[in-house]
Amino acid sequence: MKIKCNKEIIRKGFHVVENVISGSNVNPMLQNVRIVAKDNTLELSTTDMEVSVSYLIDSVEVITPGKMVGPETQISSIVKEWTEDSIEITEENNKCIIKGKDNFFKILCTDSDGFPTIPQFVDDEYIEIDKDVLLDMIKKTAFIILGDKTKHGTSGVFLEISDNHIKMVANDGRRLSEVKKKVENSHGISKSCIIPIKGMLQMQRIAGEQTDLIKIRIEEKRIFVKTKNSTLCSQLLEGQYPKYEEVIPTNLDKKINMDRNAFTSAIRRVSIMTTDEYKLLRFKFSDETLEIKCSSPDVGESKTVIPVEYFGEEIEIGLNPEFLLDFLKNVDSEEVLLELKDHGTAGVFRVGTGCTYVVMPMNLGDKKQV
CATH class of the missing domain: 3.10.150.10 (DNA Polymerase III, subunit A, domain 2)
Known part of the structure; x- marks a missing residue:
């Protein structure tokens, strides 16, 4: 040669x-x-x-x-x-x-x-997706698996193709991200799978090198992702993905629109007082105002107030700032919508079209929160 x-x-x-x-x-x-x-x-x-x-x-x-x-x-x-x-x-x-x-x-x-035989892509029963759409879906889901230090969640990303939609879901037991996009499905594919995190990262890598449409083909035990120059084959995780839809609360009657940058900056300021043992931030929403507080028993107190679009009754909820910042840095919209019901129900963030992020609440009465 x-x-x-x-x-x-x-x-x-x-x-x-x-x-x-x-x-x-x-x-x-x-x-x-x-x-x-x-x-x-x-x-x-x-x-x-x-x-x-x-x-x-x-x-x-x-x-x-x-x-x-x-x-x-x-x-x-x-x-x-x-x-x-x-x-x-x-x-x-x-x-x-x-x-x-x-x-x-x-x-x-x-x-x-x-050298092992490399599986080959079969040019049949696949969908094509724009590379920027695929990269956006990976960005808004894979961060949960990468940040799951407790391994409470599923160690992979759920991918589903049905009708004219493609969906990715990731969760770690305390938060969940779902991203759904429209896609051409000329082969009428209706399949789902769980992709391990290494496969997701390689998918992100080859998609980043691409300028045209990307082909995705799901087989029984593996998934293929093909670009003009690259071909990825990843084994799939076995088992059924949890029925995550049950985690997403409904009948959330309190809706708050917030500027993403202002919300992010406020969380960062107040969370200076958090520690590895104490992660609780208290979010109190009232007419056109959000007050964020932290009272760490080992460090001290912090508080900030920012304007928001909210006109309902006062509500307070405890949330982990790390989970919020992880999400906020992986979205690029100017505004985020937060939907709440009460202090004991998960909060649901919605960004743009087809992106839902669910965060479990923290107990406001606990002295130690992690």
Whole structure:
């Protein structure tokens, strides 16, 4: 195998596939990248047996077709640090030779036949979704799983395709985010699955490299996400996703519109007085006013007042500021709508079209809140 390629093009490919590699994997073969050169294309592939990613480079000079399997960390590091415009990669006698005018590297490789088979995308029964829509859905859900230190929730994101909608849901037992968007569903697909967080992060990574529509195909035990150059295959989590709809309260008669930036800033100011053992903030809504207070027994007190659009009876509820800030920094609308019923019922935030965020209340009478 022998190819020549622009360094920036191949560098982009390694950026897409490198995060699949896990240093904790005991199988040395899974520390490698497979490189296949044919028909003036170069395909890079990595896998940890649960998540696989391939990236196809279609602007390569293939001098000699072939394939090789070599250590991803060393090869990608060389590519990242390459200073010349063009890079030449050759496989000779199980060695990867990378050279240019002023640089030369020779890396020991391994038998390519031992590399696991990478699942292939079947161009059937899929939906297409705009990359910005997909990235927005991931952003508004995956943060819950990433921030779940207690592991009380489901360690994956629920994805459902039905009619002309696609939906993502994440929860950790104390908060829940649901995002629903319209999508073309010409194949009439009606399927759902639970995607592990590593699969979600890789989906986010390859979508970020894309400019066109993205294809999503759900199979019985795995999901495929395909762009023009990248293909992701992730194993799915087994089991049924909890009936999360039961967590979303109804008949919420108190509705408060707030400026997102002002609300975020107020929470940050007051939460300066919180500690790891005490996370309670008290939110009191009255006519056109929100008062946020914290009375930490080990630190002190804080209070701030901001204007809001609310004209109902006075209501106070206790909420965890970290859960609110996590949500607020992952949305970009100017306003947020909060719907409440009483101090013992979960609060529901709504942003834009199709985004719902549910936060369980904290007991206002407890002396310690975490």
